[in-house]
Amino acid sequence: MRCCFFFIPAVLATTANLLAQSSAPPGSKRPDDAPCTVSGRVVTAAEGFPLKSARVLLIPEHARSHNQMYATSSDSEGHFILKGIPAGQYEFSASRTGFVEQDYKADANDSGPLFALRSGENVSDVLFRLVAAAVITGRVSNEEGDPMQRVEVVALRRPSEEEMEDMEESHRHKMQMEAVASAESDDRGQYRIFSLKPGEYFIRTADSSFPHGGRIAMGDDFWVKQALGSEYGSVYFPGVSQASQAQAISVKAGEEFQADITMRRVKTVEIAGRVIGAAGPAAHALIRLEPAESTESDFDRQDTTDEKGGFRLRNIPEGTYYILAYLREQGTVVYETRARQKVEVTGDNIDAVTVTLTPGVTVQGKLKMDGSASPLPDSATVFLTSVDEDELPGGRCEVKKDGSFECKAIHDGNYAVHVAGLEQETYIKSARSGPDDVLEKGLQVEGNSAGKIEVTIASDSAKLEGSVADDDGPVAGARVRLVPDPLTPYNHLRIHRTKTDQLGHFSMIGIAPGEYAIRARPVVSSSGYKSETQSITLSENDHKTIEMKLEKQQE
Secondary structure, three states, X not given: OOOOOOOOHHHHOOHHHHHHHOOOOOOOOOOOOOOEEEEEEEEEOOOOOEOOOOEEEEEEOOOOOOOOOEEEXXXXXXXXXXXXXXXXXXXXEEEOOOEOOEEOOOOOOOOOOXXXXXXXXXXXXXXXXXXXXXXXXXXXXXXXXXEOOOOEEEEEEOOOHHHHHHXXXXXXXXXXXXXXXXXXXXXXXXXXXXXXXXXXXXXEEEOOOOOOOOHHHHHHHHHHHHHHOOOEOOEEOOOEOOHHHOOOEEEOOOOEEEOOEEOOEOOOEEXXXXXXXXXXXXXXXXXXXXXXXXXXXXXXXXXXOOOOOEEEEEEEOOEEEEEEEEEEEOOEEXXXXXXXXXXXXXXXXXXXXXEEOXXXXXXXXXXXXXXXXXXXXXXXXXXXXXXXXXXXXXXXXEEOOOOEEEEEEEOOEEEEEEEEOOOOOOEEEEEEEOOEEHHHHOEEEEOOEOOEEEEEEEOOOEXXXXXXXXXXXXXXXXXXXXXXXXXXXXXXHHOEEEEOEOOOEEEEEEEXXXXXXXXXXXXXXXXXXXXXXXXXXXXXXXXXXXXXXXXXXXX
């Protein structure tokens, strides 16, 4: 699900306004190529009725800016037209309130193929059939049947096989389910989660969420909960405490499902302790608690230390957590000085936790282009990402005009290096810290020693094009995944993913030279069709073509 529509209201008005402020999108041909025109209709999937005011959007495959999009709205007959579109590869979709956003040549539950436009092409037969969205609604109450207001109600779903494959290994154990939509119960305990795709969902409630609307929406009851601690733990529909016991809710297109939930009081404990800084007790430090084995975004427990560095966190269910502490100076949180400490919560209060703030070390480095004639991109940013099991916070390092950068507050651990904001056809050619190859071994930070990183960017990347077919011919929307061989925690950002266009073709650019494995699969991963994994070697400035065949896999 994309979320581009609310960035710029003008996007929904006319294509002309966007074209006036955007440059030729990535993937387009030369400026003198003839522009393209795309037209068609948007209708309801069930009856085929025309849909007025549906939003139709073209986004270049490699777009780096929200200005690089082309959009319009359908008229009373469902017709739309987009003019002056440069040739290239696009994400193509339509959406409307009350309906599920749909990609070109896809149903409500799948993403469609890329939409390819050749120079001067006029495509006039596009038809979007939008499926009515589903709704899950209900009432949240306590054991006495009284309504509970301002309870966060979240709809979750299990990631698909394809999504799990794309996740990094360190995150897969956490991502049992992901939140897709949420609502907040009103004063009657009623909630309504809308705009859902047909499919299976799990519902979770939590009485500790941060209310929508900021401080104005909180009211005194929120602050009372923060001071006393909520007596209610998270509950999954139909009223169980564990996700493994939750009942899946299956909704069809346009269906409204009623899911009432009763929340129950649970045993919780308190965690109390002190925060110590370089000069002694750290007053006014920010304390936060996060679950170690969960991705629950609505878990919110925090406190501010008193003059003696003391803190107290209330309403903590059993589990494993990390205490996060940040120094605060003159009312401003200093995220560079922090601490992260693991704590096991069982059935008893924890009264004597000591958390020691440390500033970490500053990792210095230099970013340069391979070839003095090539300037550094203005938007380049270096990131250090923890690859350790406990996933330490990393670092975001702004690059100066001379290519130098500093990553502050980096704590002991092993880190992968990534550079964002590069041009599409550039890549990290090398990253070294003294004699160590950071792309092979990572950056090891220990004690006061962090070394200095030298990162070289090159523009002689490889390009890979190809096609995916099955016994019936070209496969539109097939997923193609190119993975370094071998795949390590330090080169996983060299994974490339794309999908075929309506003609079964695909293209990947900006590939670092090296050994890779490539595989394709159809839109519906459960169909049992995949291509055999192929090995491919790409050299500097390579431009290779590959053909892939989808075949039924043996059980």
